[in-house]
Amino acid sequence: MDPSSSNLNTSSSVTRIRSKLSVVLPGKIYFPGDSEYDSSVGSYFFRTARQTPTCILKPNSAGEVQAIVNVLSSDPGVKFAIRSGGHTPNPHQSNVVDGVTIDLRSLNEIARVGGNSDVLSVGTGAKWGDVYDYLEKAGRAAVGSRESSVGVGGFITGGGLSFFAPELGFASDNVVNMEIVTPRGILCANANEHVDLFRAVRGGQGNFGIITRFDIKTHERNTFWGGGILYPESTEDAQLQAWSDLKNGKYDPRAAVVQSYLFFGAQKSFMISNNMVYLQEAEHPVGLAGFENIQPQVEACPRASPTSRLNEFSSAVYVTTTVKFSPSVCKRINSVWRERTLLISDSPNITSVLTYQQFPLQNKGIPNSLGLHADDELHKDHLIVILSIYWHEIDDSERITKVAKDTMDRMEAVAAGENALHTFKYINYAAYWQQPARSYGEAANEAAREVSAKYDPQGVFRKQAVGFKFQ
Numbered sequence: 001m002d003p004s005s006s007n008l009n010t011s012s013s014v015t016r017i018r019s020k021l022s023v024v025l026p027g028k029i030y031f032p033g034d035s036e037y038d039s040s041v042g043s044y045f046f047r048t049a050r051q052t053p054t055c056i057l058k059p060n061s062a063g064e065v066q067a068i069v070n071v072l073s074s075d076p077g078v079k080f081a082i083r084s085g086g087h088t089p090n091p092h093q094s095n096v097v098d099g100v101t102i103d104l105r106s107l108n109e110i111a112r113v114g115g116n117s118d119v120l121s122v123g124t125g126a127k128w129g130d131v132y133d134y135l136e137k138a139g140r141a142a143v144g145s146r147e148s149s150v151g152v153g154g155f156i157t158g159g160g161l162s163f164f165a166p167e168l169g170f171a172s173d174n175v176v177n178m179e180i181v182t183p184r185g186i187l188c189a190n191a192n193e194h195v196d197l198f199r200a201v202r203g204g205q206g207n208f209g210i211i212t213r214f215d216i217k218t219h220e221r222n223t224f225w226g227g228g229i230l231y232p233e234s235t236e237d238a239q240l241q242a243w244s245d246l247k248n249g250k251y252d253p254r255a256a257v258v259q260s261y262l263f264f265g266a267q268k269s270f271m272i273s274n275n276m277v278y279l280q281e282a283e284h285p286v287g288l289a290g291f292e293n294i295q296p297q298v299e300a301c302p303r304a305s306p307t308s309r310l311n312e313f314s315s316a317v318y319v320t321t322t323v324k325f326s327p328s329v330c331k332r333i334n335s336v337w338r339e340r341t342l343l344i345s346d347s348p349n350i351t352s353v354l355t356y357q358q359f360p361l362q363n364k365g366i367p368n369s370l371g372l373h374a375d376d377e378l379h380k381d382h383l384i385v386i387l388s389i390y391w392h393e394i395d396d397s398e399r400i401t402k403v404a405k406d407t408m409d410r411m412e413a414v415a416a417g418e419n420a421l422h423t424f425k426y427i428n429y430a431a432y433w434q435q436p437a438r439s440y441g442e443a444a445n446e447a448a449r450e451v452s453a454k455y456d457p458q459g460v461f462r463k464q465a466v467g468f469k470f471q
């Protein structure tokens with residue numbers, strides 16, 4: 001269920017706690033009309049997420065976040081949203097109408113942990129670009145977003161897919177410690193302390209508390225091979241063959257590819273793009289040669305991505321699924337996408353993107369909450385599928401969202417028909433009507449219920465925080 005549709009009668013409750021919030025956070029509570037408020041609302045990446053909360057809080061420290069949580073838990077009628085980078089396109093997940101939005105962007109400190117260059121402490125409000133700038137000087141890299149404007153908090157708590165995924169798994173599996181504000185206080189969660197919480201929050205977003213800081217592993221990296229290539233849609237069969245060759249060859253954890261089928265409404269043209277990275281210096285690495293050699297090519301550009309071509313201030317919908325790769329299933333999914341895209345191709349400047357991403361290497365360390373097992377080896381033959389549609393005409397929102405939902409339903413039916421549909425839905429690309437946390441399976445949901453009962457017995461995060469929920 002979209003939590004924004006719950007029946008909490010919030011506006012009067014927010015009014016009730018307003019004075020309490022002003023006391024614990026003097027000068028950092030903003031209302032409609034304040035320039036800080038307008039700037040916070042306007043800074044969400046997508047227009048669809050620019051909701052207008054009753055007030056916005058901008059804490060500067062974990063202690064201030066704790067004070068906010070204490071006030072919010074004193075009134076179960078108040079809805080609230082946790083916001084880091086503000087990149088979700090979903091309307092009511094890091095922002096909320098008729099409630100309180102906690103804007104964490106001031107918690108953006110980046111520092112080495114105890115002078116150790118292997119671990120970096122990153123505030124939840126930092127952007128990945130800030131992390132990369134910091135690490136570049138030290139010749140190191142981190143498992144983070146492929147787009148530098150994405151926020152650290154939402155990305156990691158949702159899992160985090162990167163070019164390192166085939167080698168190092170989800171970003172959340174590369175975290176060694178987290179500082180979390182829970183109704184039980186400010187806690188550290190790691191392999192030794194609050195291990196159950198450490199497991200639950202990696203994939204669980206804001207279900208258990210507000211993560212204020214992540215200590216992440218860094219990796220020595222020098223030069224990568226990589227780039228983006230754009231091809232005409234007539235190369236589809238060759239693209240599917242290149243996937244087959246990559247999947248059927250010896251597993252190469254350094255070869256990362258993101259493949260997108262693109263429709264550019266402005267030109268009314270269908271294209272295909274591959275964004276590739278080889279995680280060490282190499283001339284034409286074998287695993288990626290199949291993609292690199294496909295002809296004809298429209299344009300070769302360094303590290304271009306479909307979203308870098310967009311006006312970032314558009315409305316957007318993302319919806320996702322997971323399939324076992326085979327050329328036939330992907331070809332049928334592509335056909336569904338092409339056919340359904342034509343239904344909305346008249347919307348001015350619309351862009352529709354069907355993306356295939358490699359499933360990350362399965363976690364062999366401290367378990368996360370994603371419900372995946374190392375033995376499943378999904379990284380060998382599964383792909384995460386994302387349909388993302390971007391548009392400008394507000395009046396088109398309803399019909400485009402409807403088409404997105406219908407398209408995904410049809411793509412999943414095709415995959416199910418070929419016995420290729422996996423239940424896992426990646427939370428960071430899920431649409432608000434999907435149930436990604438539930439897709440982790442019953443055992444993960446049972447564990448989540450226990451962790452919630454232990455650290456948040458009153459259910460502050462389960463009931464009052466908006467966002468995807470466990471069962």
Ligand SMILES: Cc1cc2nc3c(=O)[nH]c(=O)nc-3n(C[C@H](O)[C@H](O)[C@H](O)COP(=O)(O)OP(=O)(O)OC[C@H]3O[C@@H](n4cnc5c(N)ncnc54)[C@H](O)[C@@H]3O)c2cc1C
Nearest residue numbers: 084085086087088094146151153154155161205206211467
């Ligand atoms: C241009 C673009 C590029 C992207 N690239 C990638 C990519 O390469 N790989 C990938 O995996 N995903 C990618 N994404 C998806 C992205 O990972 C998700 O949208 C992610 O949730 C964004 O994190 P954020 O902090 O910016 O989001 P927000 O919108 O601030 O938050 C998203 C969710 O996380 C919760 N949350 C945020 N911070 C916290 C916290 N501190 N504690 C608890 N809960 C929290 C929020 O409540 C909300 O439910 C991309 C998205 C965009 C728009």
